[in-house]
Amino acid sequence: MGVGVGDAAVRGPAGVADAGGGAEFARGGELGYGGDAADAPRAVVVTPNGGCVACGTTVSYGAGGEDVWLLGLDSLGDTLWTRTFGGTGNENAFGMDLARDGGYIIAGLTTSFGAGGDDAYLIKTDARGRVAVGESPVCTAPLRNSGPTIVRGVLILQE
Numbered sequence: 001m002g003v004g005v006g007d008a009a010v011r012g013p014a015g016v017a018d019a020g021g022g023a024e025f026a027r028g029g030e031l032g033y034g035g036d037a038a039d040a041p042r043a044v045v046v047t048p049n050g051g052c053v054a055c056g057t058t059v060s061y062g063a064g065g066e067d068v069w070l071l072g073l074d075s076l077g078d079t080l081w082t083r084t085f086g087g088t089g090n091e092n093a094f095g096m097d098l099a100r101d102g103g104y105i106i107a108g109l110t111t112s113f114g115a116g117g118d119d120a121y122l123i124k125t126d127a128r129g130r131v132a133v134g135e136s137p138v139c140t141a142p143l144r145n146s147g148p149t150i151v152r153g154v155l156i157l158q159e
Contacts, residue, residue, distance in 0.1 A: 031077040035060025039069060043096045045104065050075035053129070055093040055106050058084060066090040068108055068121070070129045083129040087112025091121055102127040 033039065037059035044054045051074040058069035067086030070093075074080055085091060089111030096106045103126040110121035125131055 033071060033079065034058070041069075041071070042092075042094050045096055045098050047072075047098075047127075048102070051080065053096070053104060055096045055104070057092045062086050062091075063112075064088045065111075066092055068093040068106060068123065070104070070106065070125065072129055081128055083125070085123050086110070093121075093123075099124065104129065 035058070039056070039058040039060050041054040041056035043056070044052050046052050051072065054071045054073070056069050057066050059066055061067065061069065061082070062084035063086050065086070065088065067084045068091045070083040070085070072080040072082070091108060091110045091112060093106050093108040096104050099105050103124060106123040106125070108121045110119050111117065113119065113121070123131070
């Protein structure tokens with residue numbers, strides 16, 4: 001298990017990933033991830049190699065405040081890599097999907113970038129959670145409506 005208050009936990013019996021976003025690893029059981037502060041997963045995508053990538057919010061790592069946290073795990077639930085995205089304000093990830101190129105598209109909220117206040121936050125990474133050199137990791141846009149829904153449904157980006 002993790003070492004901090006509110007650490008991320010992923011659990012389930014051996015086998016496959018469930019539709020609710022829980023990853024079920026080859027060794028089964030419950031696995032914890034995180035640092036000395038609150039870290040919470042919001043979405044999980046099963047990878048072609050049998051592992052998974054989880055995205056959420058971390059206070060333990062990153063640039064300050066809350067940051068988007070991307071965590072790559074193998075089929076046993078061991079950490080392969082971690083990434084954080086954000087600035088001095090707060091960034092939160094609410095959902096993600098596997099991109100056609102094997103990378104990830106993450107949707108959330110930012111107060112560090114954009115027009116001010118809560119802005120939509122989109123991040124596109126490669127299969128290892130990295131943003132291409134010379135590219136910005138984010139696309140931001142001011143939110144027109146207040147409310148809990150940031151992105152819902154399918155997001156299709158033309159290549």
